[in-house]
Every structure is written in C-alpha cells, then in structure tokens.
Amino acid sequence: MxxxxxxxxxxxxxxxxxxxxxxxxxxxxxxxxxxxxxxxxxxxxGGKKYSYSSSDSPELLEVKQRSEKRTDISDHLIPLFIESLEVDPDVIVELGVRGGESTFVFERVARLCGSVLISVDVEDCSDVSSYDRWHFVQMDDVEFVKVFDEWCTERQIEPNIDVLFVDTSHLYDHTLQEIRHWFPYLSDGSKAFFHDTNLTNFYLRRDFTIGRGWDNNRGVIRALEDCLDKKFDEKKEFIEFVGGWLIKHDPYCNGFTELVKIRETSKMRRNFSGDN
Ligand SMILES: C[S@@+](CC[C@H](N)C(=O)[O-])C[C@H]1O[C@@H](n2cnc3c(N)ncnc32)[C@H](O)[C@@H]1O
Missing domain, CATH: 1.20.5 (Single alpha-helices involved in coiled-coils or other helix-helix interfaces)
Incomplete structure (x- = not known):
C-alpha cells in the first residue's frame, strides 16, 4: 500500500x-x-605525466604527447603502442573507433611495421586517419566478421590477425560474440587487447585523477572469464598463463587486458594438467 x-x-x-x-x-x-x-x-x-627523451622515436613522442590528454583510455596508449610494435604485425584489426585515440596509436604502429590497419565502427569514423593502408568499415563488427574472409580476398589481404583490439559496446553478450567470431582469425604469436575490463561508475587513472564511466555489470571481463573458464579480480593488476594464453591486466583507466597467444611448451602442458 x-x-x-x-x-x-x-x-x-x-x-x-x-x-x-x-x-x-x-x-x-x-x-x-x-x-x-x-x-x-x-x-x-606538476602536470606532465611522462618523461621525454631526445632519443624517443617521433612516433613514441607523438603517442606520449597524445597520452597527456586525460581520457578514458589515456593510460593505455603507450602500452598499446609498445605491445603492438613487439608483434611486428602485418594485419591489425581495431573494433571501436569513435574519436580515434586507439586509431592514433595503431596508425603509428602500422606506419612503422608496414601493416594493414582495419578499423570497424557502426558510426561513421572515416575521417579519423589518413594512413594509406587504413581501411575503415562502417558496420556492426559481428556482422562484418561473417564476411571478413571474402572482404580480405577482394583486397588481397591475408585474413590472419596479428593485433586485435576490442573496444565497442562493453556488453557481455556482444563481447562473447566478438571473441567467438574474431579469435579464430588470430595468428600464432598474436595479441588481443580489451579495453574496459574494469568499467564502473568512476575510474581512476595512474596519476590519481578520476573520470566517470558506467556500470556494465562486468560485461567484458565476464566474457573473458567465461571463454577462458577462469575467474579474475579485475580490480588488481595481474599476469598469468591460462591455457594457451598469457594474460596481463591493468586495472587503471577502466581496465586494459592483453591476451598473448603463445605456443604451449610440453613443460607448460604438464603444469596445466597437474602431471609432473
Ligand atoms: C568506447 S568507443 C571506442 C573508443 C576508441 N577505441 C578510442 O580509443 O577512442 C566505442 C565505439 O564502439 C562503437 N560500437 C559499439 N557497438 C559496436 C558494434 N556492435 N560494432 C562496431 N562498433 C561498435 C561505437 O559506435 C563507439 O564509437
């Protein structure tokens, strides 16, 4: 009553x-x-977040400068640059472009490695990059992956992804679909990056500044947990082997999780199975 x-x-x-x-x-x-x-x-x-050296490459310098602007992903731009560069990728696929913070990083990685950069977003983000090997696809990413083979064949691109970046809806079901559809295209030694694996109403950057996010009910990290059959504490930094993956997680700035596809050694297989 x-x-x-x-x-x-x-x-x-x-x-x-x-x-x-x-x-x-x-x-x-x-x-x-x-x-x-x-x-x-x-x-x-004191303002500046990074130290600068005269030996910085122009690309690293640009990424550092871009990271000075505090955004919901700024803490991760330098790691994204370095970690992607390490792969020396032929093909980079970026899911979720918006204003192009991650595209800015991938464009520089791609220029240095001569990679093809494929960016996907449901919105029109076609003016975000001017890199000549950049392809922007305005489409739902789970729909696009269904025609990915054909799309690559038409452009004479090998459909093997060396760097995959996922930063779209942050919803559980959609992330699950992204993993299930895009992961089969990952090459050996590739890396997959997920942003917003620690998304909450407020987020903390490494420099103690804060920003507002939203509660996605652990959508992205839960999808990873279910695919890897492993629970994670996304509030803390962690690094661990799970199955054939090396997982590194940074909880700051909405969370950033990297999965490195590794070739299992026989010793690792024994360790995972518990046999000695
Ligand atoms: C958080 S923003 C991406 C930010 C970007 N990575 C950056 O660093 O600036 C998320 C983007 O994903 C896009 N998006 C959401 N759902 C999508 C879907 N199903 N397929 C493709 N793009 C999607 C949105 O339009 C939005 O531009």
Missing part, C-alpha cells in the same frame, strides 16, 4: 520532470567536483 503510494508520487514527479532535473543537476555538480579535484591533483603533481 505504502509502496504503491510512493510509486505513484514518484511517477507523478517523473512525469513532471522534477526527478530528471534533479538527476541532471546532481550529475553536473558531480562533474564539476571531478574537474576541481583533477585540477588540484594536476597542480600538486
């Missing part, structure tokens, strides 16, 4: 937009609070 009464008052208030207005006001105050806090942190810690 009481609940019903409260429910009716709530509906009336919502219809009048009072709650919506209050929520919006609260959100603005929160954003302002975050901006003030971040400004204080930057003031106290």
């Amino acid at each position: 009481t609940n019903d009464f409260i429910g009716r008052i709530r509906t009336a208030l919502e219809e009048g937009g009072v709650l919506k207005l209050a929520k919006r006001g609260f959100s603005r105050v929160l954003n302002l609070g975050i901006r003030v806090y971040n400004a204080l942190v930057v003031f106290v810690t």
Whole structure:
C-alpha cells in the first residue's frame, strides 16, 4: 500500500520532470567536483605525466604527447603502442573507433611495421586517419566478421590477425560474440587487447585523477572469464598463463587486458594438467 503510494508520487514527479532535473543537476555538480579535484591533483603533481627523451622515436613522442590528454583510455596508449610494435604485425584489426585515440596509436604502429590497419565502427569514423593502408568499415563488427574472409580476398589481404583490439559496446553478450567470431582469425604469436575490463561508475587513472564511466555489470571481463573458464579480480593488476594464453591486466583507466597467444611448451602442458 505504502509502496504503491510512493510509486505513484514518484511517477507523478517523473512525469513532471522534477526527478530528471534533479538527476541532471546532481550529475553536473558531480562533474564539476571531478574537474576541481583533477585540477588540484594536476597542480600538486606538476602536470606532465611522462618523461621525454631526445632519443624517443617521433612516433613514441607523438603517442606520449597524445597520452597527456586525460581520457578514458589515456593510460593505455603507450602500452598499446609498445605491445603492438613487439608483434611486428602485418594485419591489425581495431573494433571501436569513435574519436580515434586507439586509431592514433595503431596508425603509428602500422606506419612503422608496414601493416594493414582495419578499423570497424557502426558510426561513421572515416575521417579519423589518413594512413594509406587504413581501411575503415562502417558496420556492426559481428556482422562484418561473417564476411571478413571474402572482404580480405577482394583486397588481397591475408585474413590472419596479428593485433586485435576490442573496444565497442562493453556488453557481455556482444563481447562473447566478438571473441567467438574474431579469435579464430588470430595468428600464432598474436595479441588481443580489451579495453574496459574494469568499467564502473568512476575510474581512476595512474596519476590519481578520476573520470566517470558506467556500470556494465562486468560485461567484458565476464566474457573473458567465461571463454577462458577462469575467474579474475579485475580490480588488481595481474599476469598469468591460462591455457594457451598469457594474460596481463591493468586495472587503471577502466581496465586494459592483453591476451598473448603463445605456443604451449610440453613443460607448460604438464603444469596445466597437474602431471609432473
Ligand atoms: C568506447 S568507443 C571506442 C573508443 C576508441 N577505441 C578510442 O580509443 O577512442 C566505442 C565505439 O564502439 C562503437 N560500437 C559499439 N557497438 C559496436 C558494434 N556492435 N560494432 C562496431 N562498433 C561498435 C561505437 O559506435 C563507439 O564509437
């Protein structure tokens, strides 16, 4: 009875937009609070996040400079650059482009390694890169993968992916689909990167500044857990072998998880099976 009464008052208030207005006001105050806090942190810690050396390659310098702008992925741009470069990839596939933070990194990796860079997004992001071996595909990534072989054949590209980057909906079911459809294309020694493996309402960067995220109910990390049949604590940094994968996880800046496809040695197989 009481609940019903409260429910009716709530509906009336919502219809009048009072709650919506209050929520919006609260959100603005929160954003302002975050901006003030971040400004204080930057003031106290001195601003620049990275050290610069005259021996930096122009590409590393550009990635460092790009990372100075604090975004929801800024902590991961340098690791993404270095880790991708290590693969010396022929083919890079990027799922999720938006404003092109990750594309900026992959474009530089691709220029250095002569790679083909294929970026996919449902939105039109066709002006994000000018790299001549860049292909932008405006399509749902799970639909695109179904025609990936054919698409590659038409362009004389080997459909073997050396670097795969996943940063799209962050939803559990969709991430599961992405893993199931895209992973069969990974080459030996390839790396797959997932952003937003620690997505919550607020995130912390390494320099102690914070930003606002959203609660995806552990969508991305849960999909990885289910595929690898292993539980992870995404709030902490970890590095471990699971099956034929080396998994490295960084909890900061919404979480960044790297999977390295390794060839299992016989000793590893024995260790995994528990036989000695
Ligand atoms: C978080 S943003 C990507 C950010 C980007 N990686 C960066 O570093 O700036 C997510 C992007 O994924 C795209 N997206 C969402 N669902 C998708 C889907 N099913 N297929 C392809 N792209 C999708 C959205 O349009 C959005 O641009």
